[in-house]
Amino acid sequence: MNKNSTRIKKVKLPTLKKSSTGINGFDEITLGGLPQGRPTLVSGAAGCGKTLFAMEFLVRGVTQFNEPGVFIAFEENAKELTENAASLGFELEHLIKSKKLIVDFISIDRSEIEETGEYDLEALFIRIDYAIRSIGAKRIVLDTLEALFSALPNDFIIRAELRRLFRWLKDRGMTAIITAEKGVNTLTRHGLEEYVSDCVIVLDHRVSEQISTRRLRVLKYRGSKHGTNEYPFLIDDAGFTVMPITSVEMEHKVSNERVSTGVKKLDDMLGGKGYFRGSSVLISGTAGTGKTSLAASAAIVFCSNNEKCIYVSFEESKAQIIRNMGSIGLDLKQWESKGLLKFYNSRATHYGIEMHLAIIYKMIVEFKPGLIIIDPLTTFLSVGTFMDVKAMVMRLVDYIKNNGITAVFTSLTSGGSSLEETDVGISSLIDTWLLLKDIEQNGERNRGIYILKSRGMRHSNQVREFLLTDNGIILREVYLGSAGVLTGSSRIVQEKMDEEKFIESQLEIDNLTKNLQRHKRVLEVRVEELKAEYESMEDEVIRKIKLNKDKLQRRKKEREQIAESRKVGANGSESKRKGG
Amino acid sequence: MDNSKKKKAALKNSKNGNSIKKSEIKKEKWELKLYVAGQTPRSLAAFSNLKKFCDEHLKGQYKIKVIDLLAKPQLAKGDEIVALPTLVRKLPQPIRRIIGDLSNVEKVLVGLQMKSRNGFYK
Structure with missing residues (x-):
C-alpha cells in the first residue's frame, strides 16, 4: 500500500x-x-x-x-x-x-x-x-x-x-x-x-x-x-x-471600466457613462445614417486618452475619412500624426476574408490598440459566403474580446431587411448594439438612434434624433406626441408650436396677474374710502355722545344749583314741595 | 553489336567510333575520384571493381584518388556527393558521377560515357 x-x-x-x-x-x-x-x-x-x-x-x-x-x-x-x-x-x-x-x-x-x-x-x-x-x-x-x-x-x-x-x-x-x-x-x-x-x-x-x-x-x-x-x-x-482565431475557451477578461462614446447624450443613454471597456459595440443602420461618424467619435475618445486605435476601413480611403470626419468637427489627423491612430484601408475584394482577418490580427499584435474599429463589417460578405464570413467574424470578435480590446463594428443593413438583424449574423456576440435608423416623414429623412441592447448596464429605451453638426454629433430628444414620433423639421415645427402655446399662456397669466393687481389696487382704494367714511361716522357718533354727555352734566349741575338755591330758604324747599 | 569489346574515349573520333581500338584513347588522361565512407565492404568492393575496370579499359592512363568522407567530411560538398560510393570523373570533361559499387560494368561504361545508353558506340 x-x-x-x-x-x-x-x-x-x-x-x-x-x-x-x-x-x-x-x-x-x-x-x-x-x-x-x-x-x-x-x-x-x-x-x-x-x-x-x-x-x-x-x-x-x-x-x-x-x-x-x-x-x-x-x-x-x-x-x-x-x-x-x-x-x-x-x-x-x-x-x-x-x-x-x-x-x-x-x-x-x-x-x-x-x-x-x-x-x-x-x-x-x-x-x-x-x-x-x-x-x-x-x-x-x-x-x-x-x-x-x-x-x-x-x-x-x-x-x-x-x-x-x-x-x-x-x-x-x-x-x-x-x-x-x-x-x-x-x-x-x-x-x-x-x-x-x-x-x-x-x-x-x-x-x-x-x-x-x-x-x-x-x-x-x-x-x-x-x-x-x-x-x-x-x-x-x-x-x-x-491567425489562431478559433479559441476553444470563452475566457474573456471583463472590465468594469466605462468608456465614453464621445457623444455626451449617448453616454447618458448608456447609464450615463458609456460602454464597457473591452466590450464589442455594433453600430448598425442603413446607408448614410452616421455609422462612421459615431465610430470616429469613439476613436477620438480613445486617442485623447493616449490610447492607440486601429481604424479598419473597407469603403473609404484614409484621406477621405479624415476629410469627412473633419467636416463634423472630428479631427482624426492630429491623432494619426501622433501615431495613436492607425488606418488599414483595403478593398475588401483584394484579399480573401481570412487574409483580411490575418492582417488585422497582425496589426493588433504589433500595434496593441485599445480600440479597433471595423467599418463596415458587412463588407466581408462580398468576399465570402455567409457561413464563411460568420465563422470568421466570430473568430475575430472572439480574439479581440479575449485581448480586452474594445471593438466598434459598423454594419450596413441593406434596405428591406430587418433592422434587428445583422447581415453577418453576429448579433449574439455583441455587447452594446446601437441602431441608427432613418425616420422618413413629411418628405424628409432624419436620423434616429436607439439602443437595441447593452449588456450589463441600465440603458435608455428612448429614440433620439441624431444630428451631425459642425461641432460633432448631437443627440436631440425626438418629439413624442399624439402625432407619433416627430423628427427633423416637423419636430422643429411642433416644438415651435409648443413654444408659442407656452408663450401665449404665459402672456395670459401675465395679463391675469396684472388685472388682479389692478383690481387689488382698486379694492384697496375703496377700502380706504370706506375706512374714511367709517371714521367720519365714528367721529360724528363720538362727538354726539360727547355732546350729550356734556348736556347731561350741565343739566345735572343746573339742578344741583337750583336745589342749592332752594335750601337756602330753610324749609323753603319743603314748603315749596308742599306747596307743590 | 558486339558490345563488350568495343569502347571509345568520350568525345574524340566519334564518327568512326566502330573502328577505334583501345590504344587510340591513350592520349587522354583520366582523373577519377572515388568517394567512400570508411572501409565498408561496399567501399572495398567499389574500389576493387574500379581498379579492375580501369586496368581493363584505361590501362596506364588513369589516376584514382580515394576520398574517405568520414575523415574529410567537408569534401563532400565540392563534388556534390550524396550517395556513396560515388565515382567522379574529373577528367576528361565533362564531370560525370557514378554511384554504386560499380559492379555493373555495362553501366559503368555508360556512366563514364564510354558507351551510349542504347548500347551503340558513340
Missing part, C-alpha cells in the same frame, strides 16, 4: 518538449511550437510557403532562441535563398557569417549520374552531420527531400535511407522540418508522411471565387494537443503570421 502510494506520487508524466518557432500565432495553435528533437513534415503544393516557413523557423531559432540551424536545400542555392529570405526581412548573410546558420545547397543532377550497383546515402548523412557539428545546430531544415527521388534512380534505396535519416535525426535530438510537395491525392508526392509521423503541417493556397487565401493546418501532432482547424496565414515583409 505504502509503496504504491509513494510510487504514484513520484510519477511525473514526461510531456513532450516543444521548440518555439517564433512564428506569429503558430506557437499558439500548437501550444508551444514544433516537437523538440523530432522531425516535422511540412507539406503543401508549389508556392504555398513551405520554404519560407522553414526558413523563418531557423532564423527565429537563431535570433530569438539562440539555437543555431542548418538549412539543407535541394532546390535553391544559398544565394537564391538569401534573396528570398530578404523579402521576409531576414538577413541570412549576417547569420551565416556569425556561424549561427548554415545553408547547404545539395545539387544533384540526374543527367550526370549513373547507377552502377548498390549504394547508400551515407554522404548525405556525413554532410548533414558535418554541418550540424560545425555550428552546434539544434534545428535543421531539409527542403525538399523529394528532390532525391527525381535525382536518384532507386526508390527502394532512397526510402530505406530516408527512414534511417529520420531515425538518425531523432537520435541526435534535432528539431527538424522536412518539406514535401503535395501529391495529387496524397499528402506528399512520395509518401514521406510514412516516415515523418510525429507532426504534420499542411500548407494550402486555395483560390475560391477568384480570391486566394493561404491556410495552415496541423494535421497531426503526436503527443500534444493542437488546434485542428485551418488557419489563414499571411506572408509579408515581417514573415509568417498565422
